[in-house]
Amino acid sequence: MDILLNRRGGVSVRDQLVTQLEMKILSGGLAPGERLPSVRSLARRLEVHHNTVSAAYGDLEAAGHVELRRGSGVFVRKGGPAGPDDARTLDQMIRLALHLAFRRGHSGAAIRTAVERWIAAAPPDRVVVVDPEPPIGELLVHEIRQALHAPATSCTLEELERNPALLSGALALTLPYHQEAFARLMPEAAVEVVTLQTSDADRKAIQTLPEGAIVLVVSHCPTVLPFASVLLRTIRGEDSLVETRLLSQSREWRRLVPAADLVYADALSAETVARARPRKLREFRLIGAVALERLRAALAVVVPRLAAGKR
Numbered sequence: 001m002d003i004l005l006n007r008r009g010g011v012s013v014r015d016q017l018v019t020q021l022e023m024k025i026l027s028g029g030l031a032p033g034e035r036l037p038s039v040r041s042l043a044r045r046l047e048v049h050h051n052t053v054s055a056a057y058g059d060l061e062a063a064g065h066v067e068l069r070r071g072s073g074v075f076v077r078k079g080g081p082a083g084p085d086d087a088r089t090l091d092q093m094i095r096l097a098l099h100l101a102f103r104r105g106h107s108g109a110a111i112r113t114a115v116e117r118w119i120a121a122a123p124p125d126r127v128v129v130v131d132p133e134p135p136i137g138e139l140l141v142h143e144i145r146q147a148l149h150a151p152a153t154s155c156t157l158e159e160l161e162r163n164p165a166l167l168s169g170a171l172a173l174t175l176p177y178h179q180e181a182f183a184r185l186m187p188e189a190a191v192e193v194v195t196l197q198t199s200d201a202d203r204k205a206i207q208t209l210p211e212g213a214i215v216l217v218v219s220h221c222p223t224v225l226p227f228a229s230v231l232l233r234t235i236r237g238e239d240s241l242v243e244t245r246l247l248s249q250s251r252e253w254r255r256l257v258p259a260a261d262l263v264y265a266d267a268l269s270a271e272t273v274a275r276a277r278p279r280k281l282r283e284f285r286l287i288g289a290v291a292l293e294r295l296r297a298a299l300a301v302v303v304p305r306l307a308a309g310k311r
Helices: 013-027 039-046 050-062 090-103 108-121 134-148 157-162 176-185 200-207 224-236 250-259 270-274 289-298
Strands: 066-069 073-076 127-130 152-155 171-174 191-193 214-219 241-246 262-265 281-283
Touching: 013 050, 013 090, 039 050, 050 066, 050 073, 090 108, 127 134, 134 152, 134 289, 157 176, 171 176, 171 289, 176 191, 191 289, 200 224, 200 262, 214 224, 214 250, 224 241, 241 250, 262 270, 270 281
Parallel strands: 127 152, 127 171, 171 191, 214 241, 214 262, 262 281
Antiparallel strands: 066 073
């Protein structure tokens, strides 16, 4: 029985051993009722500790592939795997599919190619915000989770360069300022480029302020403050006083709240700012409705769920 172990590949010897034995069982290389080598003989042959082989055999027994007969050894179970409806875990489902594919005569290479094709075609199951500044990543992640109820995390470009697997199975989201750097780093990755926007309701609230009004902007993220300041001045010109403060500068923005005609706070700051009881508070969002709809469509599951009565 040929088993090849790679001690430098980053995968434990135990996992390699379990996988190769499992594939031999599923493909018929080890027939039902066939006896596996003893723990000590296989350990000597592979030059591994006997506990490693024993643990691997235990994993195969737990998965239902082999049975331990006291005093006789470890044998491949007869009768094959259960039906698909009896699969309780993802691993069991995959084992059943592999068993069927091998039984129908498909090679390991053909199965691998088909699986890779299906995985590549699958919709992303989460969003990863990629931004050089962690605070803006945290803010965008918070907005996505609240609006879409979807899994979302964030990382910097440097973190992604060190570990490209952070985007495995995910849809990347980045701002236009970082689009080129992201494309150079991950040219094949699925990505949505989101432009920071102001809603029509927020624009109207700013436009209807009296001349000389004081507008206070409070944000968790330093990057947001200059953007907000420029935007407010673009809408109102110079006839309003715009003050911007970080949420962490609590003493400063609390001092300004009583005098402000309008207070804007981002999604991570609004609850804290509300406790200071501003006269008028608006929570602003960086991701607009159109961009959210694009994200929602990208995350949509393309395979319809079975109706409850057909399970």
